[in-house]
Amino acid sequence: MKLTLKNIRRSPYQALAAIMVTSLTLFIISMFIFISMASQVVLNHFETKPQIIAYLKDDHTQEQANQLINVITAKTNVQDALYISKDQALEIYKQSVGNDPLLLGSVTELGLVTAEILPASIEVTAKTPKDFDSIVEVLSASELVSITPQGQKEIDFPKDIIGELTRWTQAIRTAGIVLISALSLTSILTIMIIISLKISSRRMEIGTLKLLGAKQLFVLKPYVQESIIYGLFGAVIGWLFSYIALLYSTPFLSQRLGGIITFPIPFLIVLIPLGLLIIFSLILSLISSFWAVLRFLKR
Amino acid sequence: MVIFNSVTKIFPNGDEVLTQIDFHISQGEMVVITGKSGAGKTTIGRLLIGDLGPSEGDILVDGESIVGAKPKDLISLRRKIGTVFQDYKIIPDKTTYENIALNLEVIGYAKEDIAEKIQKILEIVGIPNKTDLFPSQLSGGELQRASLARAIATEPHILFADEPTGNLDSVTSKEIFKLLKEINKAGTTVIIATHNQDLLDPNGLHHIALDKGKIVSDSHPPKPKSKSKKSKKK
Numbered sequence: 001m002k003l004t005l006k007n008i009r010r011s012p013y014q015a016l017a018a019i020m021v022t023s024l025t026l027f028i029i030s031m032f033i034f035i036s037m038a039s040q041v042v043l044n045h046f047e048t049k050p051q052i053i054a055y056l057k058d059d060h061t062q063e064q065a066n067q068l069i070n071v072i073t074a075k076t077n078v079q080d081a082l083y084i085s086k087d088q089a090l091e092i093y094k095q096s097v098g099n100d101p102l103l104l105g106s107v108t109e110l111g112l113v114t115a116e117i118l119p120a121s122i123e124v125t126a127k128t129p130k131d132f133d134s135i136v137e138v139l140s141a142s143e144l145v146s147i148t149p150q151g152q153k154e155i156d157f158p159k160d161i162i163g164e165l166t167r168w169t170q171a172i173r174t175a176g177i178v179l180i181s182a183l184s185l186t187s188i189l190t191i192m193i194i195i196s197l198k199i200s201s202r203r204m205e206i207g208t209l210k211l212l213g214a215k216q217l218f219v220l221k222p223y224v225q226e227s228i229i230y231g232l233f234g235a236v237i238g239w240l241f242s243y244i245a246l247l248y249s250t251p252f253l254s255q256r257l258g259g260i261i262t263f264p265i266p267f268l269i270v271l272i273p274l275g276l277l278i279i280f281s282l283i284l285s286l287i288s289s290f291w292a293v294l295r296f297l298k299r
Numbered sequence: 300m301v302i303f304n305s306v307t308k309i310f311p312n313g314d315e316v317l318t319q320i321d322f323h324i325s326q327g328e329m330v331v332i333t334g335k336s337g338a339g340k341t342t343i344g345r346l347l348i349g350d351l352g353p354s355e356g357d358i359l360v361d362g363e364s365i366v367g368a369k370p371k372d373l374i375s376l377r378r379k380i381g382t383v384f385q386d387y388k389i390i391p392d393k394t395t396y397e398n399i400a401l402n403l404e405v406i407g408y409a410k411e412d413i414a415e416k417i418q419k420i421l422e423i424v425g426i427p428n429k430t431d432l433f434p435s436q437l438s439g440g441e442l443q444r445a446s447l448a449r450a451i452a453t454e455p456h457i458l459f460a461d462e463p464t465g466n467l468d469s470v471t472s473k474e475i476f477k478l479l480k481e482i483n484k485a486g487t488t489v490i491i492a493t494h495n496q497d498l499l500d501p502n503g504l505h506h507i508a509l510d511k512g513k514i515v516s517d518s519h520p521p522k523p524k525s526k527s528k529k530s531k532k533k
Contacts, residue, residue, distance in 0.1 A: 208388040211350060212449075213377030214405040216370075 004225040007198060014194045015230065021190045022234025022284065023241070025183040026277045030242035032176040033273040038261060039169045045260045046165060051126050052157040054139040055119040057146045065122060068142050072124060076134045080125040089118040119146060119154075132157055184284060191230055191288035192295075195223050199296045206296075216297075224289040231285030235277040243270055300326040300488055301347065301457065306356035308342055308512075316342045317512045320356070324490065324505065326456075329483040332492045334509030340492035341385060343509075344459045347490075348380050349373040361456070378406050381450030381487075383460040387442050389434045389449070395421070396430040399449045406453050416452065424448045424478060440471035447478065457488045464495055 008015045056065060065083045072081050084092070124135055139145055139155050146154045199206065199220075209219045246265065254263035301324040308317040317339045324330050332340050345351040346358055349365050358365050365376055389398050399417045408416070421427045424444040426437075434442060443463060450458055460479060464472035472495065483489040508516040 204388070205390050208384075208390065209401070209405060211348060211377060211382065211384075211388070212402050212405050213374050215374055218405060 001225060004222045004229065007222060007226055008229065011194075011198070014197070018191050018194050018230040019233045019237065022187045022230055022281065023237040025180070025187045025284075026234045026238030026281060027241045028176075028183055028238075029180050029280060030239050030273045030277055031245065032172075032180060033276060034242060034246060035172060036169075036176070037269075037272075038257070039165070039172060041261050042257065043162075043165050043169055046162050051162065052124040052132065052135055052139070052155065054122045054124070054142075054145045055154040055156075056121055056144050058119070060120065060144050064144055065120070068139075068144050069122060071142075072122075072135060072138050075138055077127045077131040078124055078135065079127045082123045084121045084123055086115040086118050086120050089120065090115040093118060187234070187284055188288045188291070191227050191285065192291045194230075195227055195289050195292035196295055198226070199223055199292060220293050220296075223293065224286070227285040227289035227292075228282065231281035232278065234284075235274070235281035239274045239277050242273065246270065300324055300328075300361060301490070302357075302359040303343070303346075304357040304359070306346065306353045306358060308339070308346065308351065309354040315512060317346075317353075320512075320514055322507055322514065322517055324488060326488055327483070327486055328505050329480065329489045330491070330505040330507060332490065332507045332509060333494065333496045335494055337511075338494075338509040339512040340494070340509060341461055342512075344382065344461045344490075344492055347457075347459055348377050348382055378453065379456045381453060381455035381458045383443070383446045383450045383458070383463050385461040385465060387434075387446040389442060389446055391434050394431050394433055395426070395437070395445045395448075398434075398445065399452050402449045402452055408453075417448075420448045420452050423451075423481075425474070439466050440468075440475070443467060443471075443475055444478075447475070451482055451487070455487065457490065458482060459490045459492070461492045462494065463491060464493060 062083065062085070069081045069083060072078055122139070124139075126132055126135055136155055136157060140153045148154050206219050250263050250265075253261070257263075301322075303320045303322050306317055306320040307315065309315045316337075320339075320343070332343060334340050342351065346353055347360070349368060353366060356366075360376060360379065363372075365372070368376065390401070393401065396417055399420065400413050403413050403416060404410075417430065418427065421430060424447050426441050426444045426448070429437060429441055429445070434445070437445060447460070447463070450460075458479070463475050463479065467475065476491075479489050479491060503520045505520060506516070506518050507514060
């Protein structure tokens, strides 16, 4: 280890270049992990919420609603279907406005917000967004579902939001993987070139050690260690910068995603990317150093 | 202990540097290989430590052939043979202490024993106060002694010294030669390759003379007459 640190001190600019490139790569990876984790939470949030709400005519009976639920469950790929009465709808409304007396007492064109003015509904959670069309088709065919003044069945479903979110998540993942692959290759090449240069410059010393009876591992261990040090420094610095970026953007994110993700993010969860980065940096370092060593041994 | 059996070495460029070399070195012997520059002395050393392989023939060390030896076997062979290289091969950015320590670390010497060992060795070779000096701060003689110290630190069975007096004045050369004799007296087989025959007294030594890659003479010292025989004659 002493020799490894000496090697690093001997060429500080090479060490700096290796650590900077590795840090940048691992910073991007760390950000990608945070974004992936967040997008998964957001997607789960939307996917586990009732996705299709069909508002019912006032003159329905609960028995009719139950029959409709049975039809939907039988004919389509449903995870869950619930009947929400007018009273339950009022409870949901109260919860959504936080029992704000001002909003609860607000006068609409129909009068004060009471259970009477809120429609009963059937809330359906589909297994996948692909099942939306078939569920909506069954609901649209039912006489129980109320009709808007424009003559359309009153059915809400955020198909586009989930579809859009899924597309964005996939796009981010694809772009992230491409970017990370390119940066990882750059890091591997940078470390490999630096280690190769160092091995070349110490060729005489390596040759002497071999003639003195040193094992390959003894001769090349300092260079592998050096590569690992670059990787570990890169992991810690990359993670640190991504953590700072997360802290900096917490007020902004909590305003927009506050209901979905808990802010500030618990430190233990933030440590997950650090663990992943350390593992990834070790893989990068080992690939780079073994590549450099193999090039040397082949000569 | 060391046997060269019809060894020929031809380099890839076609140069035949050794031709049908045969010699036998017994354990504890002190051997001087002499010859002009280019006679093949260094090549013999390189063949001995497996740095080169022979084009023909066989080389045996301690009864085992080293031709085509596996890397693992080459490592153990090199640990048996201490080498004083012609160009010293002292690592320039390491102190005398570090250079010797490195050789001890190579064979897995315990770190706590290294300091004591090095001090003893440096006293033997006569440079006890040069531990913290870098090679550039040492004279030619001191470098040669440092190189010798590194070679004998691991207590090898065989010591091969390639031109150990190469660039040294006659006084220092004689001192180095005396040192090598002392190492031999302690039981180590010593093989010296040199072009400087004048400094040596081949009498009483196993002397192999090379010329253009061929052995021109291989003279063993006369066997001392045993006292018992003398007394019988008397």
